[in-house]
Amino acid sequence: MIKYPQVSVRTMTDQNLTDFIRCPYKFYYTHIEKKKHPLGWRQAIQHIINKVVSSYFQLPKNQRTPANVLQLIDQYWGRLELGMFDTKLQYYMAAAAITDGLMTNLSSESDIAQPLFLYEKFKMNLKELDVDLSLTFDVAEWQQDSFIVKKFLVDADVQMLELYCHLTVVFSEKVFGIRPARIEVMTLIDGEKHVFNPDTDSLEAGLNYLQLMKNLLEDTQQFSDMYNVNECPACPFQGVCDRDEKIETKHKFLS
Template identity: 40%
Template sequence: MTDYYLESFIKCPYKFYYQHVLSLNSSQVKWRQVVQFIINQVVQNFYQLSQDSQNQLHVFKLIDKYWKNVSPQLFESKVHYYTVLAKTTNHLLQFLTVKKKQEPPIFLYQKMNIYNEELETQLSLTFELAEWSSHSFTIKKFLLEADAELIQLYNHLVVVVSNEAFGKLPERVEIITLLEGKSYTYSPTINSVAQGNQYLKNMKKLLQHPNDYTKTNSLTECKSCSFILKCQDSRNSANEIDRTNAKFLH
């Protein structure tokens, strides 16, 4: 169970099924994936700079470095392209240069693999940015966008993996969305470990039963999905079966 697979499942179980269970790949690159890659590169390279270089000028330089090869044709329109560029640039400037860091990060895009005995499962999570705090450490994650379910998933994953790997919980988990420019903060307690394990148990059960996967209600997710035609075909087939069964029962 990796953070990437679980995030994909939370966004849409149908898409997860086509992409990761059936291993169907789409050759079409979607703008969200490209922008998320750019965000990751900018954040990672920014925190590898010296303290004196961690300023707005270098944020602009990093954004220009990774955006200059992105084609506007990936987006819905040129207006959409420049809107996404403007918003992500503005919010990266806002959140990366909010204050000077006194010490380098503990972890920077560090992948952690642990075995959870209660779940009988290997868990994998990438700690994008972990920094020292007054009593423990804080975790930050920079995303293009996130809904409540994705935020909940990440918070539970961080708690469970941190407890197993370090025997200690983070003082704070902060998820920053760069389209909206919002910050979602979570302060775990000792009870959060049991809650996280139960949540992941439920996720594991869902993942093990592909026949029970349901389609997301997110119009945004559907618009960007490479498997939309397959999804519609499968839903039409399911509806036809339902109608046939209803006639038979009558």
């Protein structure tokens, strides 16, 4: 990165916003400089979760059984490479947690009719921010005059949950003209279910949040205040990232 380069954001997706929240430097190298990097274990497991959930909801209702959940997990889990993980213990603990999380959550969804949306990507132009937005709805279930949105993730912190909630509300109201009745996010590593109930103020809050995110994305001078050191050990850009230099430069400038 050159010293505090200017970034002009024209498109915001759920994926690049998630990457930005995890680490702004990783976001920059991945989405701005387009540097290629190997798939990390979290990304690889997320792909498996998406495949399992999608395949499960395409089954007839009478075939949505715990046995078929296990069969789908076995089918897709075999594509993981052990070398993606720091240790064998990390691999086996992840396998156990994801299997348990999918079994618990999908088994309880066996009676749901064909979902309204199933891993469908939507795009829109948000005039208020002068950006294009992109979001994938994992599973949406119609309920009376609204719908329930469900998302299945490896893990998520409070910021990521907030991001997904705001994106879902803005898309639902702007594209479909309907506020979702409920948003449920299942984080499978820790076995938690996070439930959000949007209200009449949620759209304005969502627009304000996305405006803030756009401002942060474009202000690379603030990256050194936001990066997460916990992401560094497994980061594929360790060899090129100049976060330490930027932090030192900024500290000298402010002192």
